[in-house]
Ligand SMILES: Nc1nc2c(ncn2[C@@H]2O[C@H](COP(=O)(O)OP(=O)(O)OP(=O)(O)O)[C@@H](O)[C@H]2O)c(=O)[nH]1
């Protein structure tokens with residue numbers, strides 16, 4: 292075995308020199324430090340000396356050794372494993388050829404090794420990923436899926452609009468099942484389909500026709516959501532602003548016995564609109580008022596005290612009062628569109644004992660994201676009757692419509708013509724019962 296020696300300022304320096312002279316197939320036999328001899332050595336830093344031999348790629352002669360490619364930074368194997376002193380001409384040819392190719396390509400062998408190492412790491416990672424996928428497949432019994440980019444985009448869009456996780460998961464599941472690849476490849480087409488599904492999940496309360504008098508409509512809900520204002524808005528729309536064939540007779544009742552100014556608030560509206568307002572604070576008077584006027588009045592609007600959904604006792608008292616309005620009374624829950632998703636679900640649930648038939652969505656003007664409202668209502672299967680979007684009594688109320696919700700979705704591409712074909716346009720401004 293021919294032993295070579297290379298010196299340098301560091302081990303890396305030595306390896307680089309060896310590679311540039313002999314190529315990559317060599318074996319480091321020994322590493323030691325050295326100091327230049329003579330007086331100069333006293334003042335010079337220590338250097339590194341490597342003893343090495345060239346490793347054959349293959350050999351026809353029987354070998355007691357293994358061939359080993361020593362890469363920079365690797366620990367050299369024990370010396371006794373390398374006992375061959377043969378040098379294969381073909382190896383030298385190969386090493387020389389490789390050296391020349393690298394030199395011709397202007398590449399630094401050190402960098403080439405680094406690249407080889409990185410590629411090996413990548414390959415290793417690929418194998419690990421594949422193994423993980425196989426494990427996942429075994430564990431779940433299903434092929435692991437890679438999401439189509441359109442679905443990733445859709446997920447972001449739904450999240451930006453505050454749709455609940457459950458609702459979002461449902462839409463994605465349906466997209467995976469029902470959208471063919473040609474639709475998935477066109478994100479506008481994906482949005483059109485999803486918009487339809489969202490539209491289908493929104494229930495609109497069929498506002499009954501005012502054929503016979505005696506309709507009682509009660510507004511319940513948390514504090515400050517806009518119940519009193521909504522009662523006044525409805526009174527204005529069905530009263531002085533009404534565009535139907537015959538005038539509608541209306542009365543307003545407020546059972547807000549505790550809030551300072553509550554009576555005045557509604558009375559002020561009543562005075563302007565010439566609509567009578569009754570102020571009642573007990574069940575007996577409420578029953579008497581309703582019995583007295585139900586026959587001769589088209590619409591009795593009842594405003595109630597705002598109640599925290601956490602105050603079960605007060606909610607119970609309120610329910611006793613609302614029950615006095617009779618089983619035929621329409622109960623609508625006022626819900627502010629700007630309520631947090633988790634609070635919204637809690638409110639919808641806590642007011643459930645009132646058996647409210649519909650939700651009046653208030654303060655739509657105060658939020659850009661209505662996915663949470665759509666999700667919460669869809670999950671409870673509750674229809675929407677009216678939408679309010681401002682503080683002015685004479686104009687900021689409309690009958691609920693699917694389109695109204697869809698055009699309020701943020702960043703969604705809404706093909707208005709397309710959705711109008713599918714969902715009826717709101718007759719918001721022709722405020723009539725029914726139609
Ligand atoms: N931006 C906006 N504000 C509204 C809307 N509806 C009502 N408001 C305002 O919300 C505030 C509370 O309205 P109220 O009608 O008194 O609410 P309430 O539910 O009767 O309140 P309580 O009786 O205290 O429970 C007022 O300042 C209203 O002007 C709406 O659609 N949009």
Ligand SMILES: [Mg+2]
Nearest residue numbers: 518519547597
């Ligand atoms: Mg009020």
